[in-house]
Amino acid sequence: MPPAIETVDLVKEYGELRALQGLSLTVEEGEFFGLLGPNGAGKTTFINTLVGLVRKSGGDARVFGYDVEDDYRQARDAIGLAPQEFNVDRFFPIKEVLQHKAGYHGLPEDEAAERADEVLKRVGIYDKRDERFDWLSGGMKRRLLLARALVTDPDLLILDEPTAGVDVQLRHDLWELVTELNEEGTTVLLTTHYIEEAERLCDRVAIMNEGRKVTVATPDELKTRGTDTISVRLESPPATAPVLDGYAHEVSLSGETLEVRVDDGGSTAPQLLNDLEAMGHEIGDLEISRTSLEEIFVDLTRSEDRTVTRSSASSADDDSSSDRELEQEGVA
Numbered sequence: 382m383p384p385a386i387e388t389v390d391l392v393k394e395y396g397e398l399r400a401l402q403g404l405s406l407t408v409e410e411g412e413f414f415g416l417l418g419p420n421g422a423g424k425t426t427f428i429n430t431l432v433g434l435v436r437k438s439g440g441d442a443r444v445f446g447y448d449v450e451d452d453y454r455q456a457r458d459a460i461g462l463a464p465q466e467f468n469v470d471r472f473f474p475i476k477e478v479l480q481h482k483a484g485y486h487g488l489p490e491d492e493a494a495e496r497a498d499e500v501l502k503r504v505g506i507y508d509k510r511d512e513r514f515d516w517l518s519g520g521m522k523r524r525l526l527l528a529r530a531l532v533t534d535p536d537l538l539i540l541d542e543p544t545a546g547v548d549v550q551l552r553h554d555l556w557e558l559v560t561e562l563n564e565e566g567t568t569v570l571l572t573t574h575y576i577e578e579a580e581r582l583c584d585r586v587a588i589m590n591e592g593r594k595v596t597v598a599t600p601d602e603l604k605t606r607g608t609d610t611i612s613v614r615l616e617s618p619p620a621t622a623p624v625l626d627g628y629a630h631e632v633s634l635s636g637e638t639l640e641v642r643v644d645d646g647g648s649t650a651p652q653l654l655n656d657l658e659a660m661g662h663e664i665g666d667l668e669i670s671r672t673s674l675e676e677i678f679v680d681l682t683r684s685e686d687r688t689v690t691r692s693s694a695s696s697a698d699d700d701s702s703s704d705r706e707l708e709q710e711g712v713a
């Protein structure tokens with residue numbers, strides 16, 4: 382079986398702006414894969430290229446072996462997309478919205494109705510089936526986007542920030558649901574700004590920055606790339622921080638607390654205590670803290686130049702392929 386997603390040197394240019402700069406990424410079938418990156422990193426552009434909303438400028442993109450442009454229909458039929466924006470036809474009862482979507486992807490009418498009921502029950506808004514999109518609460522709208530993504534029983538579920546702005550309860554419900562779907566065999570690609578979400582759900586994550594892949598790793602591997610900080614309270618603190626050569630990346634003194642950044646706090650702490658005692662310091666207490674995944678993420682995506690913003694670049698898109706998909710999602 383080919384990978385669920387395979388891109389090689391994928392490039393997308395919006396006028397002068399290169400939103401994807403030769404992105405090569407493989408997501409295996411059955412994986413729960415996270416795409417992380419700061420605003421403007423190119424995550425949505427990547428997703429939109431896969432679903433045919435954006436026409437690539439260069440490179441290759443395949444979904445289960447189907448080229449996203451040459452074999453558009455097969456590639457698109459394999460994907461269920463829950464986008465970031467609420468792009469739902471607001472004038473129809475939501476069950477009809479789902480039936481239209483299923484019909485568009487080739488399901489016969491009675492099967493589409495059955496499937497619509499099934500997914501509405503699964504995401505927990507079946508009792509709202511005859512209401513219009515406008516009348517749903519924000520959380521219910523998120524649930525509906527997921528239902529619409531699921532109505533075609535896709536092999537690849539793409540979730541673009543599915544829990545942005547939802548309350549804790551719904552976030553946990555959604556996590557549970559997508560975990561179940563993944564356990565049932567659906568490949569999941571998730572973009573998120575919540576590091577905790579990626580850590581909890583994803584088998585692997587790709588960190589993107591400015592259209593490039595910075596790294597691909599499991600959340601645990603990422604964490605081992607961090608450093609530890611050993612905080613020591615000194616009974617009679619000196620005027621300046623002591624010099625600790627050999628193992629300390631950084632030493633700072635604030636009041637009576639000495640902070641020493643090292644690779645591995647557990648194995649370095651005894652030596653640090655010995656050294657401090659040999660220098661005549663009296664130790665109060667000691668604490669070791671590990672760099673959080675969030676700090677590692679910030680470190681990996683630190684950028685000196687973030688001058689390009691969505692608003693300054695948005696006029697550059699002349700992408701005629703957008704209309705095709707927008708129509709399909711029911712917004713055009």
Ligand SMILES: Nc1ncnc2c1ncn2[C@@H]1O[C@H](COP(=O)(O)OP(=O)(O)OP(=O)(O)O)[C@@H](O)[C@H]1O
Nearest residue numbers: 395400420421422423424425426690691694695698
């Ligand atoms: N239709 C468009 N026309 C021109 N530029 C665009 C268009 N869509 C996105 N861009 C630009 O491409 C870059 C990548 O944007 P994209 O939305 O893919 O990033 P993102 O990682 O999804 O960001 P966010 O986390 O804010 O959603 C940004 O600089 C953005 O301004």
